[in-house]
Amino acid sequence: MPSYTVTVATGSQWFAGTDDYIYLSLIGSAGCSEKHLLDKAFYNDFERGGRDSYDVTVDEELGEIYLVKIEKRKYRLHDDWYLKYITLKTPHDYIEFPCYRWITGEGEIVLRDGCAKLARDDQIHILKQHRRKELETRQKQYRWMEWNPGFPLSIDAKCHKDLPRDIQFDSEKGVDFVLNYSKAMENLFINRFMHMFQSSWHDFADFEKIFVKISNTISERVKNHWQEDLMFGYQFLNGCNPVLIKRCTELPKKLPVTTEMVECSLERQLSLEQEVQEGNIFIVDYELLDGIDANKTDPCTHQFLAAPICLLYKNLANKIVPIAIQLNQTPGEKNPIFLPTDSKYDWLLAKIWVRSSDFHIHQTITHLLRTHLVSEVFGIAMYRQLPAVHPLFKLLVAHVRFTIAINTKAREQLNCEYGLFDKANATGGGGHVQMVQRAVQDLTYSSLCFPEAIKARGMDNTEDIPYYFYRDDGLLVWEAIQSFTTEVVSIYYEDDQVVEEDQELQDFVKDVYVYGMRGRKASGFPKSIKSREKLSEYLTVVIFTASAQHAAVNFGQYDWCSWIPNAPPTMRAPPPTAKGVVTIEQIVDTLPDRGRSCWHLGAVWALSQFQENELFLGMYPEEHFIEKPVKEAMIRFRKNLEAIVSVIAERNKNKKLPYYYLSPDRIPNSVAI
């Protein structure tokens, strides 16, 4: 009678343990075992963080063990259980069965051993069947849904608790936006201003009343220098929205700026056209905001949007500075081009309008659409098309962790009707929906390939454009991820043909294209993948977007947006239509009122926080992979990342404005906030 030692590891998160009855059966090449109750007398089995061993003796020879079946039966109350893994010591073997899933209710789960397998590697009938059944079940659980017309499709779930247990947050409380914002405002000692809607601050210094409490070096520096052109220009390169600036190859007709107008700013004795040819002129165009409806949810407060165009110049010191700003798209008498030579407050207000517009694009396009929603698409497609035994499931699952959950939560509380987003944002009440609908047209695959995206904006020359740390650090991280995915791909795909014939992989890619990207040809998303090289690029896009890109545009929000005049979430007066009339009082009356400022501050603070027990790039505590070559690849990956951390730390030394958002030790594995 063969005897086995079964070891069962329970998760260590809250409520992971169970008092329910747990039964185990083994399924082998020669037959199935009886159901065994795993229980030790006078002992509390399956406690949180526990690791218990049991001896199981079966009547007959089972042959090679293929599957382990776990059944949970009610003790008193329903009591969910998080099973990390099971190991099995057989008379001649030791097998690991990774799980990392919840077993709920009267549930059961059938596990395969941890060796990653492509479909073609499975010849045995029960294994093929197990693979197919798992996908059938998942496709019923993970369904596509359209959140808003034109949006990339997202998960079909009305609220967080409707999601499959495995992708829910461990505790829903931790991600309650209403609670977190209120907590933030309490922590920031700003709740006394919270209800002061419609009440303007007195002057810029007055904003300090809500600022002082949690100052850190960058936000403090922003507060002290935000009015300076250098600081304004720097943010296009290394702020929290460093993705808009482009090299200007031709002056747009809609911005009729002349050499005469900007002569004072040009330092090379060249005409503006010559400066353009020399590559010293840059442009940021907020055309997308043209005609977007401003927030009308509060009848007592008119709110306004603009669609500015900002021209920038690389001066002799290689610093980027603004030289002309037109606040709307159609040139004309009532749409003057503001210049650094204008009166102080004219120029300052024009820059504030650009900062406010930048905030809107940042929040809704750069952040929400291009990291959160894109990552969710990859996550849903992965769960629908890749079984847990597939190497790419094992690779990607850590990089979509909690993403569907946080987005569901955001749809529930943040970006819904009467949601938090409507409170303080000029694009609330529907404007942000229009923005996403427009921006989807530019959501291309190549724009998610970091090196290509940088090149497409003409920003790739490091000698020509120094101090672009977002680009420099991003490229390092991109390359590290790419060499990791290349290694993993080469372990499981011996040649291009294996890639092409992996139907599950092809279905995954197809699901992203047909559903996530709605079959939009112009998106350039591949419909199939035919080579190992293309596959590792694709995986790099998935991982980079979820980790580095999100970190770059998310975790700097408190630094750059907590000083309200530097990133006003709304404007309460329309853009000026003439020069020489703006006063400081008008500017303050245009900026957000006290109540809206507080909501905004709470938001950027809450969003900039790392989670408790955050998992940073390359950390894979869930051991879905058990094979040595992959584990070694992970070690090399982490080593490369550590080297990047040192490079960045060295570069940042003694910098008044260090750039650390893309330091791998600050990049979480997935979009989870």
Added chain:
Amino acid sequence: ATKIDKEACRAAYNLVRDDGSSVIWVTFKYDGATIVPGDQGADYQHFIQQCTDDVRLFAFVRFTTGDAMSKRSKFALITWIGEDVSGLQRAKTGTDKTLVKEVVQNFAKEFVISDRKELEEDFIRSELKKAGGANYDAQSE
């Protein structure tokens, strides 16, 4: 939630399954919130004509492969989603395919297609050929 008229769909499905029948394709369409058999025919080209930009449908198609001595039938399950199909309807096809699969259980390969070019007979045939025995044996239950 979507329903399916199983009996009617199964009858149409069996027609295509039957090598002796001249019907080689059948579509499954939406009638309100119910999936019902759509058109059927003996000519693959006529099937392609059903697939317009504003339409989503499922189709079950028989292809005959091999030579005169040993003919073999191979079956394809096709999901057609036209370019202009709205997001809501598009999303539904992903979910509702599981209903269709309750009826259509035997096929060598499934396709999700939104590009007319990929509907071409030669393309489908060559893909079916590649599929060979590498697919899951869905028939075995």
